[in-house]
Amino acid sequence: MADEGRRGPLVGIVLGSESDSGVMGGASEVLSGLGVPFETRIASAHRTPERTLVYARTASSRGIRVIIAGAGMAAHLAGSLAGSTLLPVIGVPLSGSRALGGMDALLSTVQMPSGVPVAAVAVDGARNAAWLAARILALSDPELEKRLSEGRDAMALAVDASDAAVGAEEGRLSWLRPPLSRPTAAPARTSGPTPGATASLGLSRASSPSRRERAKAGSPCRRPRRAPGSAT
């Protein structure tokens, strides 16, 4: 993954393994879209503990302002980094191993001891890690704050468009439903529903009304409740 922009990187994306790059590429995409310069590095808390330590210790002096750390399995990467820097660290628990669906990585990332915080996002939540990093940077960057605001407006517009599309779909299907203004007189206590009531919904059957239909019609099919305290 290429470094972004003319400025030095502000966000450090650290992967526990190259095998994490598929999911973690989502963070790069978001930061690229927002014009936030970042770098991507690979360092394993277990396989290369010294490299991880050096990265954490030197990140701030190189201009990094937020670290995003993604790892799977016993995911101690974010915690290790957070223990050796004062920069905010966002942890991305990854589900890659499949054995525990990412629960292993989630707990390893999120259950940090007091005083060494890791802001953990959802399992495989690389994109949200990037959005969060951008929000942190936007505290001191009004231009970035503006881009974030525009991004949020675009998301809202997309929801509006989806809602309009669903509304149109509902309009087309409304003939399937019974009219809302149908009279709601209590059904007579007969042995079954009136034929017309279910026919309009396409639910009528030649015989054997459903349990719901029997209950609606007041059919005494259900066992009577025992009074509290009554003998067995």
Ligand code: AIR
């Ligand atoms: N991992 C690597 N070092 C420590 C950990 N926890 C994680 C990687 C990856 C998983 O182990 O972040 O999600 C499997 O790595 P690999 O290299 O075997 O594919």
